[in-house]
Amino acid sequence: MTHETHVPPAPIDLPGAGDWLGWVAARCEGQLDEARRLVEQVKAASGAADVLGAWNAAETALGNAGSVALWAEVHPDAAVRDRADELGQVVQRYVTELGLDRDLYAVLADLADLAATPEAEALDADARRVLDHTLRDFRRAGVDRDEATRERLRELSERSVLLSQDFGRHIRDDVRSVRLAPEQLAGLPDDYRTAHPADDDGLVTITTDYPDLVPFMTFGADGAARRELSLAANNVAWPVNDQVLQDLLAVRRETATLLGHDSWPDYDTEVKMIGSGRAVADFIDRISDAAHQRAGRELGVLLERKRQDEPDAETVETYDSRYYSELVRREQYDVDGQVVRTYFPFDQVRQGLLDVTGRLFGLDWTPVPQAEAGTWHEDVASYDVGLDGVRIGRIHLDLHPREGKFKHAAQFDMVTGIAGRQLPEGVLVCNFSSGLMEHDEVVTLFHEFGHLVHHVLGGQGAWARFSGVATEWDFVEAPSQMLEEWAWDAGVLATFARNGAGETIPAELVAAMRRADHFGKGTHAAQQMAYAARSYFFHAGPHDDLTAYGDELQRRYSVFPPLQGAHMHCAFGHLDGYSSGYYTYMWSLVIAKDLFSAFDEADLFAPDVAHAYRDKVLAMGGRRDAADLVEDFLGRPYSFDAWEAWLAE
Incomplete structure (x- = not known):
C-alpha cells in the first residue's frame, strides 16, 4: 500500500455541545452548493484531466452532502434527525437531476469517444474506469430515454426516497415491549434480571431492543414469554410499513420497466457480481439444496430436546430456535452460554x-x-x-x-x-x-x-x-x-x-x-435463504398479501414454520437498503470462506x-x-x- 508524500488533511470539525441543527444544515447545504458549482465547471471544462478532475471534486462534495443521512439515524435530538431527513431528500433530488442531465452526460460521453482515438490524451486505468462506470450510471438513471420517461423516472426517484425514509423511520421509532411476571424471566442470567426489576405493578418490562431481545430469546425458559416477545419484535412497524413497502416495491417495478428490464432484480443485479435476477433465484435454490439434509438433521435434534420439556411437541418454532440451540450446545457440547458471556x-x-x-x-x-x-x-x-x-x-x-x-x-x-x-x-x-x-x-x-x-x-x-x-x-x-x-x-x-x-x-x-x-449451520443457511427469498421474490413480481406470501416462502425454504400473527417484513429493514439483494450475505460468505x-x-x-x-x-x-x-x-x-x-x- 502506498501513500502520498503530503501531510494528510485533518478530520472535520464536529460541533460537540454546539448547534447541531445549524451545523448539519450548513454542512449539507454548503457541500451541495459546491457540488452544483463543480458540475457547471465540468460542463465548461475541456480536456480529460479538467473534466474528470472537476467531476471527481463534484462527486466528493456530493458524497459529503449525502452523509447527512447519518444524522437521521444517530443524533439524539429528534429535530436534528427530522432536519437530516429533509436535507437527505434535497440531496437525492439533486442526485436524480444529475442522473438525468443530458448536457452533463454529453460532456462525459464525448470524452469517452475522444479517449478512444489515437491522438487522445491518455487515461490511466483508474480514470478510464471512473469514466466507464459514470456513463453506465447515467444510462441506468435513464438519461438516454425520452423526455416523458425521464420525467416519470424523476418522479419515481423522489417517491422512492420518501418511502425509504418512512420505512426506516417507522422501524427506528417503534420500540415495542412486553410486560411479564418476574417468574417468566426464568433461565435469564442474574445480571439481566437485576437490570430488569419489577415495577410497582409487580411486572417486568422487556423491550424489542437488542440488549433485551437477544438474551431473552437465547436463555428465557418460558416458551409463552418467548413467543410474546418474538411476536412483538416481528410486528415492529406493523401495520404502517405494509403499505409503505407495497408502494416502494411498486415504484421499483415501474422504474425497472421504464429502464428496459423485466424485473427489479434484473435491474438491480446488472451491476453486481451475480449478474442477473435469475442467477439470484438459482443461488437461493443451490444453497437450500446444499443445506437441506443438514438442516433436517439439526431440526430433529432440536425437536428431540424440546420434547423433553413438551412431550407432545410436533414442531420447533422460530422463537424456540435460539433457546433450544443453546440447550443443545450446553448439554451435548458442554458449552454454557451464560458462562461464556462472563x-x-x-x-x-x-x-x-x-x-x-x-x-x-x-x-x-x-x-x-x-x-x-x-x-x-x-x-x-x-x-x-x-x-x-x-x-x-x-x-x-x-x-x-x-x-x-x-x-x-x-x-x-x-x-x-x-x-x-x-x-x-x-x-x-x-x-x-x-x-x-x-x-x-x-x-x-x-x-x-x-x-x-x-x-x-x-x-x-x-x-x-x-x-x-x-x-x-x-x-x-x-x-x-x-x-x-x-x-x-x-x-x-x-x-x-x-x-x-x-x-x-x-x-x-x-x-x-x-x-x-x-451445530445449526444447516438451519441457519435455510433460514437465511428464507430471508433471501422474501427479498428476491417480493421484488420479482407483485403480491397482494406480503404476510401470506412471506409465510409461504418461510415454509418453502426454512425448517421453522412461520410465526402466526407476525408481519416480519414490516420490520425487515434490509428490504429497503438491500432491496432484492439479501442473498448478498450468503454469497459473500461463500467468498469469505474462500478468502x-x-x-x-x-x-x-x-x-x-x-x-x-x-x-x-x-x-x-x-x-x-x-x-x-x-x-x-x-x-x-x-x-x-x-x-x-x-x-x-
Whole structure:
C-alpha cells in the first residue's frame, strides 16, 4: 500500500455541545452548493484531466452532502434527525437531476469517444474506469430515454426516497415491549434480571431492543414469554410499513420497466457480481439444496430436546430456535452460554477488537478525547487511525442503544476519503449492552468493524467513485464475514476475553464453542435463504398479501414454520437498503470462506498474507471488479469449495 508524500488533511470539525441543527444544515447545504458549482465547471471544462478532475471534486462534495443521512439515524435530538431527513431528500433530488442531465452526460460521453482515438490524451486505468462506470450510471438513471420517461423516472426517484425514509423511520421509532411476571424471566442470567426489576405493578418490562431481545430469546425458559416477545419484535412497524413497502416495491417495478428490464432484480443485479435476477433465484435454490439434509438433521435434534420439556411437541418454532440451540450446545457440547458471556465484558471486547485488528492490518488506533472529537453523544468513542506513522482516517464507535437511534448494526460513512483532500471518517452504529456480551454479539462486532476498516483503508485513493467500500454490493459483506474468523480463534480470544476474576477464557472452552457452532449451520443457511427469498421474490413480481406470501416462502425454504400473527417484513429493514439483494450475505460468505483459506489458522497474524490481503483487497476500494481483487489475492478465481467443506464439517 502506498501513500502520498503530503501531510494528510485533518478530520472535520464536529460541533460537540454546539448547534447541531445549524451545523448539519450548513454542512449539507454548503457541500451541495459546491457540488452544483463543480458540475457547471465540468460542463465548461475541456480536456480529460479538467473534466474528470472537476467531476471527481463534484462527486466528493456530493458524497459529503449525502452523509447527512447519518444524522437521521444517530443524533439524539429528534429535530436534528427530522432536519437530516429533509436535507437527505434535497440531496437525492439533486442526485436524480444529475442522473438525468443530458448536457452533463454529453460532456462525459464525448470524452469517452475522444479517449478512444489515437491522438487522445491518455487515461490511466483508474480514470478510464471512473469514466466507464459514470456513463453506465447515467444510462441506468435513464438519461438516454425520452423526455416523458425521464420525467416519470424523476418522479419515481423522489417517491422512492420518501418511502425509504418512512420505512426506516417507522422501524427506528417503534420500540415495542412486553410486560411479564418476574417468574417468566426464568433461565435469564442474574445480571439481566437485576437490570430488569419489577415495577410497582409487580411486572417486568422487556423491550424489542437488542440488549433485551437477544438474551431473552437465547436463555428465557418460558416458551409463552418467548413467543410474546418474538411476536412483538416481528410486528415492529406493523401495520404502517405494509403499505409503505407495497408502494416502494411498486415504484421499483415501474422504474425497472421504464429502464428496459423485466424485473427489479434484473435491474438491480446488472451491476453486481451475480449478474442477473435469475442467477439470484438459482443461488437461493443451490444453497437450500446444499443445506437441506443438514438442516433436517439439526431440526430433529432440536425437536428431540424440546420434547423433553413438551412431550407432545410436533414442531420447533422460530422463537424456540435460539433457546433450544443453546440447550443443545450446553448439554451435548458442554458449552454454557451464560458462562461464556462472563468472559466478554463490553469494554474489554472493544479494546480487544482494536488490538486484534491493529496487529492484523498494521494499524494504530489512537483515542481522541470527546471534547476534541466533538461527537453527538457521550457514548461515542473516537479514534484516529494510523498506518506507518501517518494518520489515515478517524472512526467513531456508537455502540449502545438509545431512543430514536438506528436499531440494528451498520457502518455509516461520515466522510469519503480522497488522497490529499479529506480523511476518511466512518461511524459504527450498533446496539450492544454496556455489560456482558454474548459471544455471537462479539462476532457481530468484529463483522461490522470489518466494514469500518474497509472504509478507511479503501479511502486512500484519488477517486471518490471508488473510495472505501465501493465494490459490488454483493461483495461488501465478504471482508467483514472473513474478519469474524478472528473472533473464533482461541489464541486471539485469549488476548482480551477474561472474566471478573481475571481468568482468561480456556482454550478447551473455545474449542467446544467452535464444535458447538457447527451445530445449526444447516438451519441457519435455510433460514437465511428464507430471508433471501422474501427479498428476491417480493421484488420479482407483485403480491397482494406480503404476510401470506412471506409465510409461504418461510415454509418453502426454512425448517421453522412461520410465526402466526407476525408481519416480519414490516420490520425487515434490509428490504429497503438491500432491496432484492439479501442473498448478498450468503454469497459473500461463500467468498469469505474462500478468502480465509489463504490464511494459516496456526498463525492468523502472519504479516505476509494479512498485509497482502489488506493491500490487494481492502485498500483497493472499488478500483477493480471484486472477482479480480479476489483472484489477485488468492492467485485463482473464487470457488464454492471452501464453503462447501465448511458446511460439511
